[in-house]
Amino acid sequence: MTTPNHRPAGQWALIFRRFKTHRVAMWCLYLITTIYVLSMFASVIAPYKRDAISLDNAYTTPFSTAPDGSYHVFGTDHLGRDFFTRLIYAARVSLTTAITVTTVSTLIGIVVGLTAGYFGGIVDTITSRMIEFISTFPTFTLLLIAGSIAIQNSDDIPIPALLSQTIGVIMAVNEREGKQVVMIMVIFIALGWTGVARFVRGMVLSIREQLYVESSRALGASHLHNIITHVLPNAMPPIIVAYTLGLSGALVAESALSFLGFGIQDPTPSWGNMLSFANSYMFNYPWMPLVPTLPILVCSLAINYIGDGLRDALDPRVQTEVTRAKRDALLKAIRDRSAAS
Amino acid sequence: MATFLIRRLIQMFLVLIASAVVSYVLLYFAPGGPMTGLRQTQQSGRNKMSADDIARIKQRFELDLYIPYRFTRWLVGFPAGPVTIAGQTFLADVAAGCKTPGMVRLRYPDGRTEIIEEGCEVPITFADLVDRRTSRGILFGDFGLSQVMLRDRPISTLIASRLPYTLQLMGASILISIAIGVPLGIYSAVRQYSRFDYAMTTVSFVGSSLPTFVIGIICILVFAVGAKEAGFIYLPPGNAVSNKDYVIPYIGEVIASSTLDRVLHFIMPLGVLVFVNIAGYSRFIRSGMLEVLRQDYVRTARAKGLRERTVVLKHALRNAILPFITLLAGVMAELFGGAAITEAIFNWPGLGRLLVDSIERNDYSVTMGLTMVSIFLLLLGYLITDILYSILDPRIRLS
Numbered sequence: 001m002t003t004p005n006h007r008p009a010g011q012w013a014l015i016f017r018r019f020k021t022h023r024v025a026m027w028c029l030y031l032i033t034t035i036y037v038l039s040m041f042a043s044v045i046a047p048y049k050r051d052a053i054s055l056d057n058a059y060t061t062p063f064s065t066a067p068d069g070s071y072h073v074f075g076t077d078h079l080g081r082d083f084f085t086r087l088i089y090a091a092r093v094s095l096t097t098a099i100t101v102t103t104v105s106t107l108i109g110i111v112v113g114l115t116a117g118y119f120g121g122i123v124d125t126i127t128s129r130m131i132e133f134i135s136t137f138p139t140f141t142l143l144l145i146a147g148s149i150a151i152q153n154s155d156d157i158p159i160p161a162l163l164s165q166t167i168g169v170i171m172a173v174n175e176r177e178g179k180q181v182v183m184i185m186v187i188f189i190a191l192g193w194t195g196v197a198r199f200v201r202g203m204v205l206s207i208r209e210q211l212y213v214e215s216s217r218a219l220g221a222s223h224l225h226n227i228i229t230h231v232l233p234n235a236m237p238p239i240i241v242a243y244t245l246g247l248s249g250a251l252v253a254e255s256a257l258s259f260l261g262f263g264i265q266d267p268t269p270s271w272g273n274m275l276s277f278a279n280s281y282m283f284n285y286p287w288m289p290l291v292p293t294l295p296i297l298v299c300s301l302a303i304n305y306i307g308d309g310l311r312d313a314l315d316p317r318v319q320t321e322v323t324r325a326k327r328d329a330l331l332k333a334i335r336d337r338s339a340a341s
Numbered sequence: 342m343a344t345f346l347i348r349r350l351i352q353m354f355l356v357l358i359a360s361a362v363v364s365y366v367l368l369y370f371a372p373g374g375p376m377t378g379l380r381q382t383q384q385s386g387r388n389k390m391s392a393d394d395i396a397r398i399k400q401r402f403e404l405d406l407y408i409p410y411r412f413t414r415w416l417v418g419f420p421a422g423p424v425t426i427a428g429q430t431f432l433a434d435v436a437a438g439c440k441t442p443g444m445v446r447l448r449y450p451d452g453r454t455e456i457i458e459e460g461c462e463v464p465i466t467f468a469d470l471v472d473r474r475t476s477r478g479i480l481f482g483d484f485g486l487s488q489v490m491l492r493d494r495p496i497s498t499l500i501a502s503r504l505p506y507t508l509q510l511m512g513a514s515i516l517i518s519i520a521i522g523v524p525l526g527i528y529s530a531v532r533q534y535s536r537f538d539y540a541m542t543t544v545s546f547v548g549s550s551l552p553t554f555v556i557g558i559i560c561i562l563v564f565a566v567g568a569k570e571a572g573f574i575y576l577p578p579g580n581a582v583s584n585k586d587y588v589i590p591y592i593g594e595v596i597a598s599s600t601l602d603r604v605l606h607f608i609m610p611l612g613v614l615v616f617v618n619i620a621g622y623s624r625f626i627r628s629g630m631l632e633v634l635r636q637d638y639v640r641t642a643r644a645k646g647l648r649e650r651t652v653v654l655k656h657a658l659r660n661a662i663l664p665f666i667t668l669l670a671g672v673m674a675e676l677f678g679g680a681a682i683t684e685a686i687f688n689w690p691g692l693g694r695l696l697v698d699s700i701e702r703n704d705y706s707v708t709m710g711l712t713m714v715s716i717f718l719l720l721l722g723y724l725i726t727d728i729l730y731s732i733l734d735p736r737i738r739l740s
Contacts, residue, residue, distance in 0.1 A: 133356060133359065133360075136356055136360060136716060136719060136720060136723075137360060137363075137716065138674065138712065138715045138716065138719065140681065141696060141708075141711070141712050141715065142367075144681070144696070144697065144700050145364075145367060145368065145700055145708065145712075146367070148700045148701070148703075149367070248550060252552040255552065255554075256552060256553075256554060256682055259554055259682070260681070260682065260685060260697055261701065262700070262701075275554070275558070279558060279686075282558070282561065282562065282566065283566060286562055286566045286567070289558050289562065290562070293555050293558060296552060296555055297551060297555055300550050300551060300552060300555075301547065301550050301551065303550075304546065304549075304550035308546070
């Protein structure tokens with residue numbers, strides 16, 4: 001840290017310093033960043049073309065040479081496509097999907113939850129009822145149904161071309177594949193924001209009653225000023241923890257959906273759909289499902305460790321709120337996963 | 342209490358109707374359905390169907406009725422025909438649907454022609470509905486007929502054939518995980534920062550961050566594929582019973598569909614679910630207990646000289662267990678809904694897989710039936726939780 005000594009370090013610098021002491025979390029952060037950055041250079045790193053099919057080379061075992069003399073680090077799949085290449089591209093698809101989904105649904109959740117919690121009244125009643133209603137739906141069932149509809153009707157569902165092209169560029173897929181991924185993301189966001197909104201609303205309700213907010217209001221500060229300088233910064237730490245947990249939740253949910261065949265569809269690689277194919281050959285080639293399992297395992301563990309580290313690093317002043325937030329997040333995680341188990 | 346119950350029941354009913362509308366609309370706009378295959382035969386040229394055939398098939402799936410009528414017939418079994426009051430029939434001539442749609446040939450200025458459906462040539466009136474099979478309505482427990490999976494057989498048969506497997510798997514796994522997970526959570530909270538606590542938190546951390554399908558696949562690879570290859574006792578990788586006798590080292594021959602066979606098939610899916618649930622439950626109980634153990638009343642209880650056991654189990658646990666009850670609200674829905682992914686991996690013939698299969702094969706009536714039941718059970722679970730909460734926590738008054 002190069003913070004000058006004469007000035008006290010800011011809250012975020014403190015948090016970051018404390019986060020750095022959590023060794024495992026720090027390593028996990030490096031790991032995830034490395035994986036994601038490397039996947040952005042997929043076209044440079046990948047030894048083969050993403051969809052290069054060669055049936056003669058199918059089922060090559062990892063660390064061995066295929067019949068035609070090409071070397072495959074992680075072997076090849078049932079169509080002879082290089083696993084390593086596809087894993088890198090899939091990292092790009094799966095991680096980008098998880099990050100986009102969590103970020104957008106967290107942002108929506110913050111805006112809705114803030115409005116409902118801060119202003120209360122009729123806005124609060126309506127949004128709370130809506131959130132309650134959406135959360136009575138069995139989420140995973142709805143994901144399956146919506147996924148299946150979106151996949152089968154992909155030509156009839158209007159998605160702005162600009163959006164699917166942008167996603168296509170980020171994920172290195174063509175526009176049609178990009179459109180499909182966008183649809184899956186939209187479904188996840190539509191079902192995902194309610195949890196964040198409810199959580200933020202609860203926190204804002206308690207922060208709003210704090211004396212510092214009240215005195216700021218008494219001094220004549222505008223609502224916008226109060227929200228930006230008082231409410232949001234105090235609500236931020238638990239939101240960040242929830243965000244990391246949400247990130248691993250989205251990653252797992254996307255791979256589960258793709259694993260069952262209702263998520264991202266085959267030529268577009270995702271760890272989930274690669275696993276779903278590998279799974280059907282597991283009795284003849286037991287190594288095969290291990291290849292796509294490895295990144296899912298590593299990434300979900302790593303993201304959870306980062307969340308753990310962040311939780312420990314957050315300001316002790318809001319510790320009670322963080323514990324409550326932690327428990328809410330845990331409750332949500334358990335609920336989500338029992339739906340998706 | 343009575344006012345609370347009445348208000349909640351009304352609320353529940355409204356939510357149920359609203360979710361029925363939402364899921365019906367969602368699935369109505371869904372593609373596929375019974376007409377997809379027919380449209381393909383229509384285009385192939387051979388075996389071309391007559392308009393009568395199409396009308397008949399549409400009638401069988403009620404696709405010829407207008408959506409509001411289709412929906413109410415599905416929901417409450419109305420209209421099932423003209424309304425008869427005191428010997429007089431009403432509404433017999435009201436159109437409920439369209440048997441043969443009118444065809445209009447459009448000719449565009451550039452010479453193209455296109456045939457579109459417009460208007461109605463032969464309408465279906467309420468009087469025509471009398472001879473149709475009507476379900477009594479899903480609200481009254483009649484799910485109607487399956488369209489694809491078990492053609493024209495009641496969905497309740499389908500559900501009844503799968504329900505025992507799901508109840509068995511989910512019931513056993515939930516009971517075992519509560520029985521093990523809660524004590525583990527308490528113990529590691531009481532012995533915070535002990536070696537046991539560290540081991541426990543690490544294992545449960547890993548268990549609750551890994552997706553179920555990853556754990557399931559690793560289990561199959563180790564205990565089914567790997568163990569078989571190594572010549573150890575191995576477990577069958579999938580299904581609930583096998584259809585052939587097989588030999589397992591050290592155990593001997595296992596006769597198909599014997600109790601031993603069923604038990605062997607049951608172990609792995611059960612183990613995976615129990616592991617995942619224990620990880621979640623114990624972490625949850627641990628964090629709750631840690632918070633409660635710091636409270637003043639616990640210190641007071643200790644200061645009074647109560648035994649540690651009494652302090653932990655009576656004073657702390659009773660408060661720490663409250664949030665755990667909210668967690669169990671979803672249990673009933675889970676009991677019924679099953680675990681889709683675990684069932685898919687282990688090929689377990691339960692309701693979770695039925696749901697996945699029905700969505701995969703576009704058998705909407707089955708999907709909707711299952712969704713409705715799980716929404717109902719979820720709502721019921723919330724209600725029971727609220728009541729339980731007020732019983733266990735005297736500070737909360739239901740009003």
